[in-house]
Amino acid sequence: MSDAITAVMTGNEAAATAARLARVQVVAAYPITPQSPVVETLSRWVEEGELPAELVRVESEHSALTVCIAAASVGARVFTATSANGLAYMNEQIWWAAGARLPVVMGCANRAMAAPWNVLNDQQDSMSVRDAGWVQLYCRNNQEILDSTLQAYRIAETQHLPVLVCYDGFLLSHTVMPVEIPSQAAVDEFLPHRAPLPVLDPADPRNVGPVTLADPRPNAEGVLCHGYMELRALHHRALTGALSAIPDADQAFARTFGRSWGGLTFGHLLDDAEVALVAAGSLTQELGVAAETLRGEGIRAGVLGIRTYRPFPREAIRAALAGKRLALVFDKAVSYGHEGPICSDVRGATAGLAGAPPVYGAVAGLGGRDVTAAQLADAARRASADARAGLSERPEEWVNLRL
Amino acid sequence: MGTKDCGHQISMSTPSPGEAGETGDWRTERPVLSSVHCLAVKQDDLSCQLCWVYCPDVCLSQGVPPLVDLRYCKGCGICAEVCPVDAIRMVPEDEAGGAPAPEEARR
Numbered sequence: 001m002s003d004a005i006t007a008v009m010t011g012n013e014a015a016a017t018a019a020r021l022a023r024v025q026v027v028a029a030y031p032i033t034p035q036s037p038v039v040e041t042l043s044r045w046v047e048e049g050e051l052p053a054e055l056v057r058v059e060s061e062h063s064a065l066t067v068c069i070a071a072a073s074v075g076a077r078v079f080t081a082t083s084a085n086g087l088a089y090m091n092e093q094i095w096w097a098a099g100a101r102l103p104v105v106m107g108c109a110n111r112a113m114a115a116p117w118n119v120l121n122d123q124q125d126s127m128s129v130r131d132a133g134w135v136q137l138y139c140r141n142n143q144e145i146l147d148s149t150l151q152a153y154r155i156a157e158t159q160h161l162p163v164l165v166c167y168d169g170f171l172l173s174h175t176v177m178p179v180e181i182p183s184q185a186a187v188d189e190f191l192p193h194r195a196p197l198p199v200l201d202p203a204d205p206r207n208v209g210p211v212t213l214a215d216p217r218p219n220a221e222g223v224l225c226h227g228y229m230e231l232r233a234l235h236h237r238a239l240t241g242a243l244s245a246i247p248d249a250d251q252a253f254a255r256t257f258g259r260s261w262g263g264l265t266f267g268h269l270l271d272d273a274e275v276a277l278v279a280a281g282s283l284t285q286e287l288g289v290a291a292e293t294l295r296g297e298g299i300r301a302g303v304l305g306i307r308t309y310r311p312f313p314r315e316a317i318r319a320a321l322a323g324k325r326l327a328l329v330f331d332k333a334v335s336y337g338h339e340g341p342i343c344s345d346v347r348g349a350t351a352g353l354a355g356a357p358p359v360y361g362a363v364a365g366l367g368g369r370d371v372t373a374a375q376l377a378d379a380a381r382r383a384s385a386d387a388r389a390g391l392s393e394r395p396e397e398w399v400n401l402r403l
Numbered sequence: 404m405g406t407k408d409c410g411h412q413i414s415m416s417t418p419s420p421g422e423a424g425e426t427g428d429w430r431t432e433r434p435v436l437s438s439v440h441c442l443a444v445k446q447d448d449l450s451c452q453l454c455w456v457y458c459p460d461v462c463l464s465q466g467v468p469p470l471v472d473l474r475y476c477k478g479c480g481i482c483a484e485v486c487p488v489d490a491i492r493m494v495p496e497d498e499a500g501g502a503p504a505p506e507e508a509r510r
Binding site for chain 2: 099101160197198206207208209210212219220221226228234238
């Protein structure tokens with residue numbers, strides 16, 4: 001858009017800017033590193049009159065999300081943001097927001113879970129709530145944080161689902177880069193407000209999410225209502241339906257703003273690659289550098305980026321990986337006692353696929369452990385050699401582990 | 404989908420007696436105040452009011468005599484305990500007689 005302006009800003013400022021452009025009406029958040037500047041920025045704008053929203057100060061993350069749930073239930077557009085233990089503290093209400101099908105949008109500046117205490121980046125926090133029924137988007141840079149947060153409202157309000165916009169703590173949250181800020185008029189056109197499913201009215205009270213047992217039962221008026229399992233199936237269908245709604249939102253965004261982020265997945269040097277390096281978030285940028293290095297050595301490597309982690313883009317991943325010689329998945333999280341969560345999901349998605357490559361797992365960057373493009377290229381060289389040697393499976397590698 | 408639709412995408416219901424905070428139907432005993440004994444009535448001014456002070460659910464309004472809101476009163480009996488002249492008795496609901504509580508009338 002010609003009337004957009006470009007500013008140099010952090011990822012946290014990009015998230016806050018998107019919330020302002022989305023004309024959020026209620027913001028509630030509790031400070032936690034590295035997310036705090038998001039709500040500090042929004043708080044300043046509310047105080048200065050730049051953002052006509054209600055900023056609710058709360059005593060915990062549990063209450064922050066509860067305020068957003070209540071406000072969304074009466075039809076307000078809401079925003080909150082958190083990290084790590086804050087997200088964990090929200091856990092009960094994370095499930096409530098999803099089950100009540102409320103279009104809450106939350107930023108997650110990804111941070112390692114305690115114990116031991118650590119404020120630096122990995123993705124264990126958001127991965128730990130992957131099954132709660134939220135859409136999860138992972139961003140690779142600050143422009144994508146702004147753009148994905150705007151897209152998140154469109155996805156949330158069309159699918160009646162909450163959306164978690166994840167971006168790597170410090171690596172993006174506190175790193176400045178140029179970000180194009182679209183005009184308010186263009187955002188207003190992209191984001192017409194849609195009412196959430198349950199719009200409560202004090203004059204005509206309703207219970208939301210009352211006790212709903214296993215089987216369908218008539219309500220007080222004699223109308224047969226779904227049982228718990230039917231409602232969960234509808235919720236699941238809404239999430240799988242987001243596999244269309246997310247690319248639709250991305251394409252509509254591209255038509256208005258001229259930028260597309262790939263919808264579900266994205267590739268870098270992927271089409272003719274024989275070795276696919278798979279990850280979510282900012283790690284895909286280092287993998288891009290690693291892939292270019294490897295190509296200089298004769299290993300045709302490319303990157304498959306997971307932008308949408310829930311719903312899981314199974315078909316897009318199958319299409320991208322069919323015929324590859326190897327998929328090496330880098331996770332910044334572990335399902336302790338098993339393996340990296342993205343690795344598990346990629347294995348599951350490619351199971352039974354004709355021409356499926358072996359899927360190797362690698363764990364990297366836990367608790368902010370540095371991950372360089374050179375280390376990633378080394379890991380890919382070892383994996384490539386193992387694949388050439390015919391290993392269909394291999395124990396996962398922990399990159400740059402010093403045990 | 405409007406708020407009156409039920410059971411399509413989410414679970415919703417119309418509040419029934421005892422829901423939406425109307426806790427009166429939890430009660431097994433109700434406070435019955437004897438105006439003859441109530442200090443405020445005797446002195447014909449806003450004196451005492453200890454039942455109003457102590458009610459944990461704000462179900463008593465100040466007055467001569469204080470009035471109980473039976474839509475919300477859970478029947479805990481604290482008002483009867485703190486009344487210095489035993490003007491409040493806790494009477495089992497099935498013996499209370501008289502007008503039913505509003506939430507009962509709606510059934």
